[in-house]
Amino acid sequence: MWDGPFYRVKRDGYEICFVPGAGEDLDEVCDVDMWVVRDDGERWSGTVFTLDEVHRIMDRQRQAGDPEGDYWWYWDGLIVRDPGVASMTAVIDGLVASGEYKTVLRHVGPEEEI
Numbered sequence: 456m457w458d459g460p461f462y463r464v465k466r467d468g469y470e471i472c473f474v475p476g477a478g479e480d481l482d483e484v485c486d487v488d489m490w491v492v493r494d495d496g497e498r499w500s501g502t503v504f505t506l507d508e509v510h511r512i513m514d515r516q517r518q519a520g521d522p523e524g525d526y527w528w529y530w531d532g533l534i535v536r537d538p539g540v541a542s543m544t545a546v547i548d549g550l551v552a553s554g555e556y557k558t559v560l561r562h563v564g565p566e567e568e569i
Contacts, residue, residue, distance in 0.1 A: 464544050469493045471547055473540055485538040491547065491556055492566070499560035501531040503543045509534060531561035 456463055462481065464471040472490045475481060485508040491499040504512075509527055517524025535546050550556040 462540060464540070466548065466551070469551060471544055473543070475540070481540045483538055484540050484543070487540075487543070489543070489547070490563075491551060491560060496565035498563045498566060499556055500563050501533050501560040502529060503533045503535055503546075504529070505535055505538045507538070531559075533559055 456465075460474055460477075462473040462475055464473070470492045472492060473484070474488045475484050485505040486502070488502050489500070493499075513524050513527055515524075533546070533550075535543055547556065550559055
């Protein structure tokens with residue numbers, strides 16, 4: 456469900472908050488920041504890219520003469536095969552079920568109360 460700039464997917468014990476671009480088709484999302492927010496308040500962040508998006512980024516960097524056109528790295532990046540929030544949600548659900556989200560995503564701690 457939409458909540459301001461966030462597209463939230465509620466699950467039992469956690470929520471996935473995506474930040475797609477304004478007006479972006481959720482079925483076509485190929486590069487998006489996201490958080491897994493557990494019911495205990497702990498948060499894990501990452502950026503999800505499709506394989507095709509990584510390829511486009513590397514091609515663009517190579518054409519610009521950037522050394523990054525020859526390699527790819529991203530600290531809390533998750534590369535998935537298929538575009539779209541639904542596909543990305545399925546991958547993240549699997550990571551949460553297995554506990555691997557703690558390795559793949561970056562722990563950012565609990566949300567601080569203001």
